[in-house]
Amino acid sequence: MNALHQCISQYHPISIAAWEALTKALTRVEVPKNSFLVKEGMVCNKLYFLERGCLRGYYNLxxxxxxxWFGFENNFITSFYSFISRKPGIENIQVLEDSTLWGISSEALHQLFDQHHDLERLVRIINEQYYIRLEERLMAMQFKTARERYEQLLETSPHILQRIPLGQIASYLGISQETLSRIRSQV
Amino acid sequence: MNALHQCISQYHPISIAAWEALTKALTRVEVPKNSFLVKEGMVCNKLYFLERGCLRGYYNLxxxxxxxWFGFENNFITSFYSFISRKPGIENIQVLEDSTLWGISSEALHQLFDQHHDLERLVRIINEQYYIRLEERLMAMQFKTARERYEQLLETSPHILQRIPLGQIASYLGISQETLSRIRSQV
DNA sequence: TCTTTCTTTTGACAATTGTCAAAAAAGGAA
DNA sequence: TTCCTTTTTTGACAATTGTCAAAAGAAAGA
Incomplete structure (x- = not known):
């Protein structure tokens, strides 16, 4: 819970009242490796904060x-499209390591928005920061070679390489596992 | 102005008071074809609503x-990274057709947020919808071939093809102009 | 330890896409 | 119209990346 408070403060400090209301609405969730937080075809009604562990989002094509995407400690996790649109999504969220999360339902969150303007501001700000990250990823995908994308990943998130199988990283980078393996051997 | 009101209502209706405050803060901007709304290296301090015309965002690599990106009628336009972070961006926003926009400064917008909770909610919701669009684009970029991305563009935004030069569309799709030209001839 | 399973690497080849250069087509201005 | 500029297409070739199959290596369980 402390990790969440610290994480929130980096984006936008909220009032004590808002924090207390938020903590009351949160549920602690422990999930074992290889289980699923969300499965395709279901509506993902919850937003999570990942305190410990790691997850990935994927779909079948x-x-x-x-x-x-991959989620690590101090990341906010949800099946974004489904959570926002309240429709079934195609996304699966798989637990890659035993994880601890804090979850809040869409309904509870919107109730909190009504009561605490600053909480809604916090979420707006977090959304904006996540948007910027996504934009950077899109640019890399659009205009950089596989090797450049891999090297960028090495710089910004070296921890991914220690914790995630190569095939999943390759998929995340938009290349085949064989290509990534060859890129690595030619550094 | 009416177009903006209608556009807003599709996302989240706001109170009359909020709308009046917003309209007071908006400035009408007319820009001619081939001019620039934003140039790289500058801080983009404004958020725009595009009432008429079309624009593109690009950077030099x-x-x-x-x-x-391209912006058309009823789109919200800004150099997002720069507007949010208040730092200089690498983005240029070029006017592709004579355009009419409504602009609001970052300061004015944040003041309005303090006074009108529902306006901040509106922006949160719009951000979320734009996030979903970006996510879809990223997925297409990551896992679809050039041809598939072109065909997807044909379906979702056929108007782009009538209004934008091929080279810019190719760049937007992350492929060379020659490749796009060949894809088109082989349909 | 020895299996069994999962992950990563390697080889051979094919498909996709990019680059450079030139030609063709289209659009604007006088 | 004619000239000039911009945009689009085409050709030849190279580079990148994907696919399929098999081998090698690493991790996990009995």
Whole structure:
């Protein structure tokens, strides 16, 4: 819970009242490795904060698993499209290591928004920061070679390489596992 | 102005008071074709609503212009990274057709947020919708071939093809102009 | 320890896409 | 119209990346 408070403060400090209301609405979730937090076809009604562990989001395309994000400590996690639109998504969220999360339902969050303006501001700000990250990823995907994307990942998130199988990283980078393996051997 | 009101209502209706405060803070901007709304190296301090015309965002990479978005009627326009972080960006926003915009400064917008909770909610919701769009684009970029991305663009935004030069569309799709030309001839 | 399973690497080849250069087509201005 | 500029297409070739199959290596369980 402390990790969440610290994480929030980096984005936008909130009032004590808002924090207390938030903590009351949060549920602690412990999930074991290889379980699923979200499965395709379901509505993801919860937003999570990942305190410990790691997850990945992927979907199935032509029989292949396509990874499009990883979540690590202090990340906010949800099946974004589904959570926002309240419709079933195509996304699976798989637990890659035993993890501890704090979850809040969409309804509870929106109630809190009504009561605590500063909480809604916090979420707006977090959204904006996540948008910027996504934009950077899109640019890399659009205009950089596989090797450049890999080297960028090495710089910004070296921890990914220690914790995630190569095939999933390759998928995340938008290349085949064989290509990534060859890139690594040619550094 | 009416177009903006209608556009806003589709995302989240706001109170009359909020709308009136917003309209007071807006400035009408007319920009001619080939002018620039934002140039790289400057802080983009304004958020715009595009009422009429069309724009593109691009940056320079190794001497090439890299287009990463187009804006059309009823789109919100800004150099997002710069606007949010209040730092200089690498982005240029070029006017592709004579355009009419409504602009608001970052300061004015944040003042409005303090006074009108529902306006901040509106922006949160718009941000979320734009996030989802970006996510879709990233997925296409990550896991679809050039041809598939082009066909997807044909379906979702056929108007782009009538209004934008091929080279810029190719850049937007992350492929060379020659490749796009060949894809088109082989449909 | 020895299996068994999962992950990573390597080889051979094919498909996709990029680059450079030139030609063709289209659009604007006088 | 004609000239000039911009945009689009085409050709030839190279570079990048993907696919399939097999081998090698690492990790996990009995």
């Amino acid at each position: 032509d029989g292949k698993e396509v990874t499009y | 190794d001497g090439k212009e890299v287009t990463y």
